[in-house]
Amino acid sequence: MSKESSAPGLHAGDGFRTGFPILVGYFPIAIAFGLLAKSATLTFGGSLSFSVFVFAGASQFMALNLLKTGVAIGEIIIATLLLNFRHLLMSASLAARLEGRNRRFLPLVAFGVTDETFAVAATQEGGLTIPYLLALEVTAYSGWVSGTAVGYLIGGILPPLVQASLGIGLYAMFVALLIPQCKKARSIAALALGAGLINALLGMANLLSGGWNLVAAMLIAACLGAAFRKEDEMEEERA
Amino acid sequence: MKLFLLVAGMTAVTYLPRLIPLLSLSDRKLPPFVRRFLLYIPYTALGALIIPGAFQAIPGHPLAASLGLAASGLCAWLGGGLIPAVASGVGVAFLMLWLQVG
Numbered sequence: 605m606s607k608e609s610s611a612p613g614l615h616a617g618d619g620f621r622t623g624f625p626i627l628v629g630y631f632p633i634a635i636a637f638g639l640l641a642k643s644a645t646l647t648f649g650g651s652l653s654f655s656v657f658v659f660a661g662a663s664q665f666m667a668l669n670l671l672k673t674g675v676a677i678g679e680i681i682i683a684t685l686l687l688n689f690r691h692l693l694m695s696a697s698l699a700a701r702l703e704g705r706n707r708r709f710l711p712l713v714a715f716g717v718t719d720e721t722f723a724v725a726a727t728q729e730g731g732l733t734i735p736y737l738l739a740l741e742v743t744a745y746s747g748w749v750s751g752t753a754v755g756y757l758i759g760g761i762l763p764p765l766v767q768a769s770l771g772i773g774l775y776a777m778f779v780a781l782l783i784p785q786c787k788k789a790r791s792i793a794a795l796a797l798g799a800g801l802i803n804a805l806l807g808m809a810n811l812l813s814g815g816w817n818l819v820a821a822m823l824i825a826a827c828l829g830a831a832f833r834k835e836d837e838m839e840e841e842r843a
Numbered sequence: 844m845k846l847f848l849l850v851a852g853m854t855a856v857t858y859l860p861r862l863i864p865l866l867s868l869s870d871r872k873l874p875p876f877v878r879r880f881l882l883y884i885p886y887t888a889l890g891a892l893i894i895p896g897a898f899q900a901i902p903g904h905p906l907a908a909s910l911g912l913a914a915s916g917l918c919a920w921l922g923g924g925l926i927p928a929v930a931s932g933v934g935v936a937f938l939m940l941w942l943q944v945g
Contacts, residue, residue: 800893
């Protein structure tokens with residue numbers, strides 16, 4: 605019996621609350637995207653449609669860079685697919701913890717799975733419900749879309765120094781999500797550290813693209829963990 | 844037209860990896876190894892997202908980024924919530940950049 609399924613389910617209100625830090629983190633990055641899209645001579649509608657329909661930060665920045673260097677759109681789409689393979693693992697991980705059997709809203713929930721919404725949802729104690737996930741994702745999404753519009757229309761409203769320091773905001777959020785989990789169980793710290801080291805080593809080896817390194821690091825570390833540790837051991841350590 | 848095709852294609856290849864596992868796994872009983880593997884993914888994902896990317900989060904200022912992250916980590920360790928932890932990290936990074944150290 606896992607701890608997740610015994611804890612009470614999370615509500616939509618929890619989603620808005622825990623999604624707020626993502627909104628704040630997305631906003632300045634989306635402003636930068638809007639600005640960059642404008643400087644790449646995209647129309648307002650074109651720039652906004654990236655954020656509205658694609659909703660994937662790293663892919664959108666990559667697409668702009670490749671567009672500027674004149675790369676064919678087929679190649680940009682393939683590069684995007686490779687970069688987003690990690691979401692296969694994240695969605696699968698969410699699916700394993702999802703409560704309730706109402707499948708009607710799953711296509712909407714799927715649209716909002718990003719590194720950040722996943723990281724926040726997956727580190728919650730309570731049961732993951734569809735209302736919680738939708739509220740979390742809508743909050744994050746609103747920051748991304750509105751930031752893109754603000755960046756395009758108003759431009760650099762944030763001073764460069766502020767913009768630069770906000771650049772660590774989402775990473776700081778990842779750290780702040782991970783640390784309390786590591787406090788609970790040493791095995792969690794080992795999993796995270798292991799994945800980070802594998803990712804760093806793969807980066808130095810420079811054999812694959814960054815997107816593949818991330819997927820490989822997540823896979824290898826989680827496989828090793830699953831092979832060498834039983835779930836109940838981790839739960840005991842947590843208790 | 845070209846931009847429309849690009850956005851449509853990127854939407855498809857971004858959406859499908861998010862959708863397929865949710866639709867195919869969400870009402871299935873998984874073997875214990877796969878279940879453990881999927882429950883460990885959040886921690887390995889966080890580790891790989893943080894290392895090494897976080898240290899390059901502020902281009903040209905790895906020290907400011909590192910100290911900011913350390914401040915966030917310390918705040919989270921001491922039991923501060925998510926927002927205080929992020930705010931202290933951004934604050935320390937801002938201070939470092941403003942004072943032109945790191």
